[in-house]
Amino acid sequence: MLETRGLTRRFGENTAVDGVGFPVPGGAMTGFVGGNGAGKTTTMRMVMGVLGIHEGEVRWQGRAITAADRRQFGYMPEERGLYPKQPIADQLVYLAQLRGMSGPAARAAVVEHLERFGLGDRQGDPVEKLSLGNQQRVQIIAALVPTPIALVLDEPFSGLDPAAVDSMADLLREHTRRGTPVLFSSHQLDLVDRLCDRLVVMARGKVVAQGSADELRSGGPVRYRLVLGGDAGWTRDQRGVHVADVDGGTALIEVLEPGAEQHVLGEAAARGPVHEFRRVVPRLSEIYQEVTA
């Protein structure tokens, strides 16, 4: 498991990251979300040791992390650092060799990854000849070869088309299945909702929510949607519920006293036809708006 404890980083007067602590468990994808300037990149840089830590620590497998541990991490930085003029395969092989792989093993792994991403026939092309999305794929491969013990990825999905998002997600899942912790930041909340097992939400330098998507959802109100044949305005007068919204025959009801929604349903059925009555599970984007407000 990778873990941060009380991580703090200041830039002059600005405390960009303020006492940030969260686990990144092995075998799970942890999504890291937060608005522009929330402190995600700064946190990831401290995790990787490319930016000094003012307070707190990064832990790996229950002890303080070392430079040797970090060398075995796969890291995709925000500033993509590929050489534009060098052939992509040579560049990836070189980077893998820097991290301890033999030449032939590195080439085999690089070619396999390029083929998976549909870039098998572009091996000799310089990076600058690739589209931005394809450059992004190459950058991701640099983090995945040699097989990393943990993955820290800053916006790995930005700029990828839906097919590339899927192949990237499959690839990351293969790593989590091996027990590898994966931390990735993203602004694409629906994507994060779909892919990640755990979430860390940052706002203004602090962690404002963390846990599984279900845990975060269970922190919010229990809501039901009721659709009636007639007008639903009467639901406002029912006990034990708060009516968040009414529009003609449709009401969105928040349960204040457990079971109160069943009384509302009974009353609705007595008044006329009930077309729909169902629990509304909030989308991640709604939870995000609540916790970062």
Ligand SMILES: Nc1ncnc2c1ncn2[C@@H]1O[C@H](COP(=O)(O)OP(=O)(O)OP(=O)(O)O)[C@@H](O)[C@H]1O
């Ligand atoms: N090298 C730096 N010098 C000064 N301030 C910095 C530096 N790096 C980051 N900051 C500040 O730290 C804060 C957090 O920035 P950071 O890039 O970590 O946020 P982020 O959550 O990654 O945002 P985004 O989603 O826009 O990438 C911001 O106020 C930013 O201006």
